[in-house]
Amino acid sequence: MTASTAPDADEFERHRPRLFGLAYRMLGSADEAEDAVQDAYLRFTGADRAGIEHPAAWLAKVVTNLCLTRLTSARARRESYVGTWLPEPVLTSDGTLGPLESAEQRDAVSTALLVLLERLTPTERAVYVLREAFAYGHREIAGVLGLGEANCRQLYRRAVRRLGEPESRFEAGPERRERLISSFLTAARDGDLAGLEKLLAEDVTWWSDGGGRVSAARRPVEGRDKVLRFLAGGMRGFAADWDFSVAEVNGAPALVARVGDVLVGVVSFAFRDGLVGDLHTVVNPDKLVFVRRQLARP
Incomplete structure (x- = not known):
C-alpha cells in the first residue's frame, strides 16, 4: 500500500463493519456482501477525496447502489436455484453485523426477516433496510437512492405492508428461545415425537437449503404433523x-x-x-464458508 492510499485505507476500515452490515442485510449473502464492500473500497481509494465531504454517507450510498445492481442479477439466479433459497448464516456474537443491543436490532438481522425481505423489490428493500436497520430519515434515503422524498416514504409504506406485522414473528424472549432450542434438540436426539409435538406451533414450517449440493427437502415442509413425520424419518441420522x-x-x-x-x-x-414457528436449515456447503471461517477464528 502506498503512502497516499494508507490514510484512505485507515478511513475505510473504520466504516467497514457498518458497510458489511448494510450489504449483508441488502443481499442476504455474506460472500456477496464482502465483494460489494471490497468494490466500495476500490472506488473510495480511487475517488477524488476533495469531493467527499462526508465519507460515511458517501460510502453508504456507494454500497447501497452496488447492492441494488447485485440484487437485480441475484433475482434471476435465485429463480433457478435448486430447492429453497435461504440467506447465508452469520455468527453475530463477535460484532460482525455491528452492535445488537436491543431486540429490534437483533430482529433486523434475523433469518426470518431476511427471508421475508425477499418479498420486496430491490428498491423497497433498500429503503426498508436503511430506515429500519440504520435509522436513516426519508430525506437521507432519498439522497442515497437518488429518489424523491415522497417516493421513498411511499416505498417504505409499501415494504411494511408486504412484510406484514412483526409482532407474531419475534415475540419469544432470548431465555425462552434458548430453552425451546435445548428442549427441541433433546427431544430430537431421544426420538421423542410427543415431546417435539409440544414444542412446535400448529402451522410450523421447516425450510431446508441444500442448493442441490447435498440432500435436503426441496420444498418447505408445512404443518406440525408433516414436520413431525419429516423429523421422524431423519432423527436417527440426526442424533447419531x-x-x-x-x-x-x-x-x-x-x-x-x-x-x-x-x-x-x-x-x-x-x-x-x-x-x-419456523426452522431454517442451511446445509449447502457454499453457504457455510463464511460462518466456517468465523468459527475457525481464535
Missing part, C-alpha cells in the same frame, strides 16, 4: 451423525451442526406464540 452446539446466529440462538470437525449445517429458529 451430527454433533450440535448452540451459537448466536443472526442475532439469536441457533444450532450449529458438525460431523467430526466439519461444519455441515446451521439451524435457525423463529417463534410464534411461545412455540417454534
Whole structure:
C-alpha cells in the first residue's frame, strides 16, 4: 500500500463493519456482501477525496447502489436455484453485523426477516433496510437512492405492508428461545415425537437449503404433523451423525451442526406464540464458508 492510499485505507476500515452490515442485510449473502464492500473500497481509494465531504454517507450510498445492481442479477439466479433459497448464516456474537443491543436490532438481522425481505423489490428493500436497520430519515434515503422524498416514504409504506406485522414473528424472549432450542434438540436426539409435538406451533414450517449440493427437502415442509413425520424419518441420522452446539446466529440462538470437525449445517429458529414457528436449515456447503471461517477464528 502506498503512502497516499494508507490514510484512505485507515478511513475505510473504520466504516467497514457498518458497510458489511448494510450489504449483508441488502443481499442476504455474506460472500456477496464482502465483494460489494471490497468494490466500495476500490472506488473510495480511487475517488477524488476533495469531493467527499462526508465519507460515511458517501460510502453508504456507494454500497447501497452496488447492492441494488447485485440484487437485480441475484433475482434471476435465485429463480433457478435448486430447492429453497435461504440467506447465508452469520455468527453475530463477535460484532460482525455491528452492535445488537436491543431486540429490534437483533430482529433486523434475523433469518426470518431476511427471508421475508425477499418479498420486496430491490428498491423497497433498500429503503426498508436503511430506515429500519440504520435509522436513516426519508430525506437521507432519498439522497442515497437518488429518489424523491415522497417516493421513498411511499416505498417504505409499501415494504411494511408486504412484510406484514412483526409482532407474531419475534415475540419469544432470548431465555425462552434458548430453552425451546435445548428442549427441541433433546427431544430430537431421544426420538421423542410427543415431546417435539409440544414444542412446535400448529402451522410450523421447516425450510431446508441444500442448493442441490447435498440432500435436503426441496420444498418447505408445512404443518406440525408433516414436520413431525419429516423429523421422524431423519432423527436417527440426526442424533447419531451430527454433533450440535448452540451459537448466536443472526442475532439469536441457533444450532450449529458438525460431523467430526466439519461444519455441515446451521439451524435457525423463529417463534410464534411461545412455540417454534419456523426452522431454517442451511446445509449447502457454499453457504457455510463464511460462518466456517468465523468459527475457525481464535
